[in-house]
Amino acid sequence: MSYKQDPAELELVNNCLQYDRQSQKKLYDKYKDAMYTILCRMLNNEEDAADALQEAFIQVFKGLSGYKGISSLGAWIKTIVIRTALARRKNQLQFDEIDERSQKIEPIHWDSNLTGDYLDKAIRGLSNGYRSIFLMIEVEGYTHKETAEMLGISEGTSKSQLFHAKKALQKQLKEVMYG
Amino acid sequence: MKQQDQHIHIAIKELQTYKAPSEVWDKIATELDAEQPLIKAIDEYKEQKLVAPDFFDKIIDQEAPKAKVRSLSIAWVGSIAAGLALLLGVYFMFDSSTEGSGQETITVETYTETTQYLPEMMTAVVEQMSTEDEVMGFIKSHCQQVALTCNTPQFQGLFDLYIELDESKTELLDVMETNQGQQELAGYLIRVEKEKDEVGKQLIQMIIG
DSSP states (O other): OOOOOOHHHHHHHHHHHTTOHHHHHHHHHHHHHHHHHHHHHHHSOHHHHHHHHHHHHHHHHHHGGGOOSSSOHHHHHHHHHHHHHHHHTGGGOOOOOOOGGGSOOOOOOOOTTOOHHHHHHHHHTSOHHHHHHHIIIIISOOOHHHHHHHHTSOHHHHHHHHHHHHHHHHHHHHHHHHO | OHHHHHHHHHHHHTOOOOOOOTHHHHHHHHHHHHHHHHHHHHHHHHHOOOSHHHHHHHHHTOOHHHHHHHHHHHHHHHHHHHHHHHHHHHHHHHHHTOOTTHHHHHHHHHHHHHHHHHHHHHHHHHHHSOTTOHHHHHHHHHHTTSHHHHTSHHHHHHHHHHHHHHHHHHHHHHHHHHSTTOHHHHHHHHHHHHHHHHHHHHHHHHHHO
């Protein structure tokens, strides 16, 4: 099923392809905060996130002719942004190839007092690998297949890593919420 | 279990959001200013329909039998022209009812006209070609002495093919210089060069007999 393109967005893309600086700025303004938020969460560092935002948008404008409208423009930009963040943490991202079928993945019980603020603090305490996988799947809504492809791991590993990430997050939350 | 999941999903929606620093756009704009010509050129390059595959097909399709057909067609035209000229010469000879010795003179004159026209064209091309081209140097120095071989239609056909391959090579080198990193084009270039070398060898072989 292909994405139905917004005509205004299509016009914005076409103007950007004509190297119209005002349209480029308009496109940037439309997505900058959402993308910066993703980068701050993924990279856990606002300065790194600002650098990555610049790098990602340069890639967006350079590669805009490759946008075919299969997904929304926002989704297309988000993929570039996440790939940029992952590339910046490449050396710190190591995943053990464990298939989820070889281990029991139990449901995790979340505290009813959980809030966004607690979660934010707990996510910051996760390792780069766990943080990336949790954010990509649970927050950004990527499938295991998409996540596995971006991280260069198997789908099974993505599932088992998410389970371990959630366990680690639960541990962090206990510390954040109850000291 | 669903209620347990709800807690985390609500918390996810409440996660802190961030505002992009204002200076980031200035940096992007500066970088875009610097890279815009390259971005534009790359976009144009992506849209560009490379001519290489078309003319390469033409070259690889020129298998040995086809090359012969091409040479033969030139041979036919040359032969017909020479034949017509000869017939005209014979016609005028009988028509004028002059002495029998005229036949030889007219025939020789007609032949001389045909043979001199083609080397002039070849000489002009040879002069334009690179001085580093060994085959051209060989043709230049030998064809003036061994004019008969160089004027045969087979030689002319091969010579034309050699020039065509040289032009293709130059064209490919230009495209490669403009669009660096094209592995595909390097492959074409090698094949064009091989074909050119082969034709060059055949030309030299024809001269030295």
